[in-house]
Every structure is written in C-alpha cells, then in structure tokens.
Amino acid sequence: MHDINLQDGDIMARLNDLAEQNKQKLQAHNVTAINVMGAIGSGKTELIKALFKKIKDRLQVGVIAGDVAGTDDYDKFKQAGMVAYNLNTHSDCHLDPHRVDHSLENMPLDSLDVLFIENVGNLVCPADFPLGTDQEMVIISVTEGEDMVRKHPKIFARSEIVVINKIDLAKAIGVDPEIPKKDYYELNPNGRVIYTAVPKGEGIDDLIDALELNGL
Amino acid sequence: MHEYSLAKELVNTLIEQVDDDTLTQTNTVHVEIGELRIISREALSSAYEIIITDTILDGSRLEYENVQLKARCTSCGFEGPVDYDDEISAHFSVPVLSCPLCGNSVEVVQGNELAIRKLTVSDPNE
DSSP states (O other): EEEOTTTBHHHHHHHHHHHHHHHHHHHTTEEEEEEEEEEEEEEEHHHHHHHHHHHTTOOOEEEEESSSSSSSHHHHHHHTTEEEEEEOOOSSSSHHHHHHHHHHSSSSSGGEEEEEEEEEOOOOOGGGGHHHOOOEEEEEEEGGGGHHHHHHHHHHOOEEEEEEEGGGHHHHHHHTHHHHHHHHHHTTOOOOEOOGGGGGGOOOOOOOOOOOOOOO | HHHHHHHHHHHHHHHHHOHHHHHTTTEEEEEEETEEEEEEHHHHHHHHHHHHHSTTTTTOOEEEEEEOOEEEEETOOOOEEEOOOOOTTTTTTTOOOOOOTTTBEEEEEEEEEEEEEEEEEOOOTT
C-alpha cells in the first residue's frame, strides 16, 4: 500500500472555476445575470414576471426556468412574452454551473441585457453551487412562517438581497415580517431586505434598484 | 440531497487527474471536509458507492478528515480557531463569527473545504 497526493482535488475550487467561466461568458455578451433562489411556492416565477414587465421596454430580458420536472414555469414565462429556456434537473434539487453552462448555449446571449436564472425551489442545496451570476437573491414569503431565516441560515448568510414576498398577506396569517428581516440582518448586516406584494406591484421598483438594473 | 452531485464531481475529478491503472488499485480516497460545509458524509459515501459500481473505482471507499474552522480578524489581525454558537444543530448551523480578541467581524480562512487530498493505492504484487 502507498499513498498518492492529489494536487488539484479541490471540488469547491472546481465548481468555482466553472462558475467563473459562466460569468466570463455572460460578461463577454454584456449580460447581467441574477440567481433567483427560494422555497417552493415563495413566488419566484411571479416576481420575475413582475420585474420583466417593469423593465421590458428598455431591456431585453431572458430567463432560465430551473425545475426538477415539467414546463409549468417555462410556459408562464413564454406566455408573458419572455425569452425562456426550460432546464429540468430530473433528479437534482439545485442548479449547478455545468447545467447553467449548457443552458447558456441555448440562450441568445447577444440579444440579451438581463438573464434571470430561477433555481429549483429549495433553500438548502442551491447554497453550495455557485452559478456565475452577478447577483444572488433569496425570496421568502410570509406564508412560509416567521422562522425561515433561522432555519436556513447558510443561504441567507451569502445572499446580498432578500425579498420578503406576499407582504399583503402578513396580517391575515398573523406573521410579523420584521422577524425574518431582523434575523437576516444579524447574519448579514450589509445585506438588503425588500418587502414585495406582486399583485399590487409593491416593492418591485425597490427591487429593480437593489438589483442595479436601473443603470443598465 | 446535493451529495449525489458532489459525489459526481468527486468521481469526475479522479477520472480526469489520475491514470486508470492507479484508480483500479485505489482502496481509499481521502476527502477533507471543512467544519462549515453542510455535507452528510453518509449520503456522500452512499452516492459514491452507487456511482462507482462496475467502474474501475469499484471497491474503493471514501474516508473523511475534518478541517477545523479558522478565521482572520479584519480589525486586529488575529488568526486562529473561533468558537461559535452551535445550538440549532450541526447540520444547519451557520455561525455568525466574531473575533475572540476584539469582537469584530472575521473572514474564514479555513473551514469551507471539500477536497480530495490523497489516495491509498495497493501495490500490484500485494
């Protein structure tokens, strides 16, 4: 028996390298990419559509719809008039930089300014996989309860923007949105929290500002 | 269950970096996991076993080495281990780290690893 040392066996570095390649590809085409993460039912799809409606007159917007199965979100994006690509992971509970790379090959990057990448609905696994986007945001909705940040600290600790969605329902279900906000600021004092209510258009302009889409 | 994806990355890294003869003789793959990384060792080992079945790596197994958290203070320059509140559960805790000397924020210099460090290989005439 003998031991052999491996010089380049760092798996996280490997994923980071792949993500960096995606980032360079996006930058070469002047595309600003945003990784949209959040639990199932937090409202990722409707929020992306709401952002699209606000900026579509001045920016070309594309979306990668990441889901385990089906075309439901993809169909909604197409119906809204977005340039969309359906990315089914089949077994995996998260997107990874390999899959995003393949998806980018199927997007008309030359004609896009902004690309939303809607991650699989999950607050645990996506945290370990950098995709190469310029921005990351996590969406939670008040209907998920007051303790979402405390239960999934890792994903919140690394995200600069947190959206607390369905804020119009907070009173009706007896949830205080200040609690997840406070929990998040403890994890990430420099982050930004935005309250949104998509049907009323509340908070969408603030989110566009936080995502730095105004200057594009 | 992101361990399956990580196990695939691990196997791909081995295939790319190590020649087939060595992989056939490999008994143990030594993997370092940082204290802050949320990875189930059991799930990673199970996924690895499934992926390598009927390949040249069949029969090899993963062995884990923990890497202790180390941080560097951005204010006073302290570098070393940092205690943190681990009360929620080991699997979900993400500590809010602060310097044990001055209490200011720190950056992690060690503890986020997932890396193959070495292989234990049988000699052909063993």
